[in-house]
Amino acid sequence: MEKISPMNGFLEFIREQGVVGLAVGFILGGAIAKFVSSLVTNILNPLIGLALGKAAGLTTATWTIGNASILYGEFIMSFIDFLVIALVIYAAVRILRLDRLDKKKG
Numbered sequence: 001m002e003k004i005s006p007m008n009g010f011l012e013f014i015r016e017q018g019v020v021g022l023a024v025g026f027i028l029g030g031a032i033a034k035f036v037s038s039l040v041t042n043i044l045n046p047l048i049g050l051a052l053g054k055a056a057g058l059t060t061a062t063w064t065i066g067n068a069s070i071l072y073g074e075f076i077m078s079f080i081d082f083l084v085i086a087l088v089i090y091a092a093v094r095i096l097r098l099d100r101l102d103k104k105k106g
Helices: 006-017 019-051 072-096
Strands: 063-065 068-070
Touching: 006 019, 019 072
Parallel strands: none
Antiparallel strands: 063 068
């Protein structure tokens, strides 16, 4: 009977569960999110704002109903931010074939 040391068991668990891939993805995801957020805020927002006639950018677009202001421009920019991040991560996983890094149980 083969004796498995606690360290070998731990390393096998990490490989099987994809913990390293998860950690790398978490770190890269944070960096990509900051980059994409800057892209959307500093480049796309002003361009969309100019196209819609808002010189200050889309984030200043609001609807005012009584005393309430609905900041729909911020919501649209957050949605665009999400879409760009999702597209970048999807492309990175497909191009770099990161889905093949994890060891599958067999």
